[in-house]
Amino acid sequence: DAKTTQPNSMESNEEEPVHLPCNHSTISGTDYIHWYRQLPSQGPEYVIHGLTSNVNNRMASLAIAEDRKSSTLILHRATLRDAAVYYCIRPDKLVFGAGTILRVKS
Amino acid sequence: GAVVSQHPSWVICKSGTSVKIECRSLDFQATTMFWYRQFPKQSLMLMATSNEGSKATYEQGVEKDKFLINHASLTLSTLTVTSAHPEDSSFYICSARLAGLLSGELFFGEGSRLTVL
Numbered sequence: 001d002a003k004t005t006q007p008n009s010m011e012s013n014e015e016e017p018v019h020l021p022c023n024h025s026t027i028s029g030t031d032y033i034h035w036y037r038q039l040p041s042q043g044p045e046y047v048i049h050g051l052t053s054n055v056n057n058r059m060a061s062l063a064i065a066e067d068r069k070s071s072t073l074i075l076h077r078a079t080l081r082d083a084a085v086y087y088c089i090r091p092d093k094l095v096f097g098a099g100t101i102l103r104v105k106s
Numbered sequence: 107g108a109v110v111s112q113h114p115s116w117v118i119c120k121s122g123t124s125v126k127i128e129c130r131s132l133d134f135q136a137t138t139m140f141w142y143r144q145f146p147k148q149s150l151m152l153m154a155t156s157n158e159g160s161k162a163t164y165e166q167g168v169e170k171d172k173f174l175i176n177h178a179s180l181t182l183s184t185l186t187v188t189s190a191h192p193e194d195s196s197f198y199i200c201s202a203r204l205a206g207l208l209s210g211e212l213f214f215g216e217g218s219r220l221t222v223l
Contacts, residue, residue: 043215043217096142
């Protein structure tokens with residue numbers, strides 16, 4: 001099964017860090033994990049991806065568990081513009097789960 | 107980063123008519139593009155994989171005669187919804203990735219909202 005598992009929704013306060021988890025227990029050793037986010041009425045936007053090591057970019061950080069069966073997207077300081085649906089997917093399978101709706105409170 | 111553009115961004119049509127949606131990779135070549143459909147408050151569902159110069163590959167349950175896909179060039183794929191009906195009303199999204207990178211970043215279009223009256 002190529003689907004990943006994420007919590008339905010999460011809430012954060014503005015300027016605080018957010019940790020969005022994803023379970024991908026069926027992942028194999030060569031499968032990357034990608035994260036995308038989608039604002040209402042827009043196409044998804046790439047956030048970050050990784051294979052084994054933790055990754056950082058200007059948008060977020062990605063922490064990948066040692067057994068690679070889970071990962072966590074970290075937004076270091078949430079802003080109102082980060083409110084979106086966040087998806088973790090395996091790009092070779094192109095299967096989107098329900099994603100996590102992130103709500104950011106001011 | 108690479109840009110994928112869709113046109114039109116929204117369209118309203120009468121039941122029984124056909125609608126064409128274009129997906130263009132603006133600054134890179136895409137041998138493969140993907141078409142998704144998204145109903146309100148639901149996730150993206152992969153409809154088909156569009157391959158330049160060959161037939162598209164459709165996901166199970168997607169009618170290939172109803173959703174015609176043409177990928178005639180390395181920068182353009184089109185999705186035609188034939189004989190559209192109200193149940194075809196949805197948000198259609200295309201994506202592409204750089205050629206040769208199976209696990210590469212997916213670039214998504216802005217989406218095209220189809221409303222069938």
